[in-house]
Each structure stands twice: as C-alpha cells, then as structure tokens.
Amino acid sequence: MTTGFELPTRFGTQALGGCYAPETLMQPLLDLEAAFLAASHDPAFLAELKVELRHFVGRPTPLTAAPRLAGKLGLKALFLKREDLTHTGAHKINNALAQALLARRMGKTEIIAETGAGQHGVATAAACARLGLSCTVYMGVTDMARQAPNVARMRLFGTQVVPVEAGQGTLKEAVNEALRAWAGRCDRAHYILGSALGPHPFPTLVRSFQTVIGEEARVQVLEQYGHLPEVVLACAGGGSNGLGLLVPFLGDDLRRVAVEAGGHGLALGEHAARLDGGRMGVLHGCKTLLLQDEHGHTAETASISAGLDYPALGPELAALALDGQVEVRRASDDEALAGARLLCEREGILPALESSHALALLPALAAEGAATILLGLSGRGDKDLSTYQSRLGI
C-alpha cells in the first residue's frame, strides 16, 4: 500500500492544484500515481502505448502549413497541428486511450468517465471497446439532449450512458456524479478524467499523456520550416490540449498563448474567461482560478463551444499564466464563428468550435506584429455543424 505522493502535487508560485478529495478516494489516487509512475518507466507499457497511438489513434498527426490563410492575415507563416485528424476527431483520445491502457495494467475491468459535449465520452468509449473494458459515462441531461449524436456513438461502442439530472444538467454535475460513482467502485473501476483538472495526480497524468502533441509539433515545425515560430497558440477549456501543445515549448524563447471562451458578454455568467474573471477556489478536487459569485458559489458560464464552457481553468495552466509563462486571452462567440469561417474558406478545413477560439485570435496576433504562428487545431467541426448552420445562416 502506498502512503504518500511522490510527484509534486502543486503548481507555480501560488501552489495551485492539490488533492481535495474525500477520504474514500485517497487510496485510489495514491495507487493511481504509483501505477502511472511505474508505467512511465516500463518499456513494455511505453511500446504498447506507442503502437496504439500510431495504429489506432493515427499519430503522428500532420503539421499542415496554411499559406492562404496566412496571406489573408498578413502572416509570414502559419502551421496547424492537426488533432482534428485523430480517430474520434479531437485530442481527447490521446489521454483516454493512455488512461485505459493504464487501467488495464492496474487490473481494473471497469471504466467510469464524465462528458460534457461528448467528445471525451466518445473517445473513452472507443478506447474501452478497443481494449475490452466495460464503460459507463455520466452525462448531464441538458448535454445529452443537445449532443444526441455523441450519445448514439457512445452507445454503439457498447458504453452505458447515465443521465445526470442535477443542477443545470451539464458537465459540472456529471463530474460530481462520476467522482461519486468511482468512490463506490474503486476496487475494480478506474475513472478516466477528460482534462487537466481534478485532484492530484489527474492534472499531471492528463498533461503528460497530451504532451505528445507539442513534442511532435516542435520536431515537425523545425523539419518543415527550419525555425521555431514566434507564437504557439491553443484554446483552453480545462487546459489539456493547451498544455499538451505549449509545455514542450516552455524552454523556448517565444510567446505561448491560450485562448478562453469570451462567450457573449463581459458580465459573470456570460463567458468562461477564468483568468480575468476568476478568483482562487476549489472545484472538483483542485485549487485553481474559478468563476464564482460574491458568495463563493460556482458561477454559471456561457460559450458557444461546449468544450470550453467550464468554470475552472486547470491548475497547471492557471499557474503558468499567473507566473508569466503563458498569456491567456479570450475570444467571443462571434469572433470564434468568424475564425472558423476564415479557415473553412481559405484552407478547406472545418474546425471544432473550441479550436475556432484559437483561430479567432490570429488577426489580433498579426496586428501585434507576430509573423510566424503555430496553432493547435484541437478537433474537427462535424459535431458543430448544426451550430454553424444556424449561427452563420448557411
């Protein structure tokens, strides 16, 4: 039995993160960290992960130059890291597959997960079908109604989707329910958390399984362009694709930028911009920047993209922002729609609404004098077609 964490549980000068978990979950979290550390040093695990990432997920994903869009914006060069081309259509599968392999190695037979828009649920359902693990996904009733195709995908993969009625019927409540379910079944079940959030060791685990994005991109841009870009840019919900892309560039002399959801207004409740709008608080097991009202209650959030619509910024990304390593900006719903349209028309690529927030910042970065930019295209936009249709009137 493990008795203490070995990895750092806190991030940055403000000591964000931590492990605010109920007593029943402490031993499973300690065991998870121990299993993760052992697996990280086991050549057999690393080799199996590499094979699955290559032949099931489709890695390495391409780095695509976008010269027509760059020309339109007055940039010298723009490169897109294509997580939209992974199996199931977003970066979420990198983490879901790796954690499912880890769970199987730990002797777990059941997987529990939460999902908001359904991308993490679909990725986890696919990984479980692939590895022969049974899977239960908790999802808010509101999200189930607006993301019906993803509910169908999960069911086709043999996953049980459990509706969560509490609160607004969205991601926050689904995470609560998944944590509760895990506490009751942790002897045989592993909880696959979908972003760089939650109690230690989840933020570190998820980030480490996503840094493959930035590691590949760094090698690819040097190969294809011969230099590092001036700016590396990604959207930020919980922060997993952002950390995955940006962390491998932390030692480089360039701007690292993460873009949050500016929603449709500046008032609390109208956006999910945690850096300016948030205060220190604890949600779902970690201390971080959190949108809350004057009484400390978690605030409602709004965004056109379900994947960015979460009240807390992951603790490691929040710490990097507060310590000046990453700039955090925001893009509104309308700016994201305009960003998506630009990419569609200039390059023939339909981005996820989440990724469109990163695209939305390109004109501002160009105006600030940036000439070469590497952008993380976290997912594809097929899931968002009906929103694009209604909001763009096409």
Ligand SMILES: *Cc1c(COP(=O)(O)O)cnc(C)c1O
């Ligand atoms: C879930 C999701 C995000 C936001 O999550 P992060 O953990 O911040 O990466 C961004 N893009 C897509 C396509 C997503 O599915």
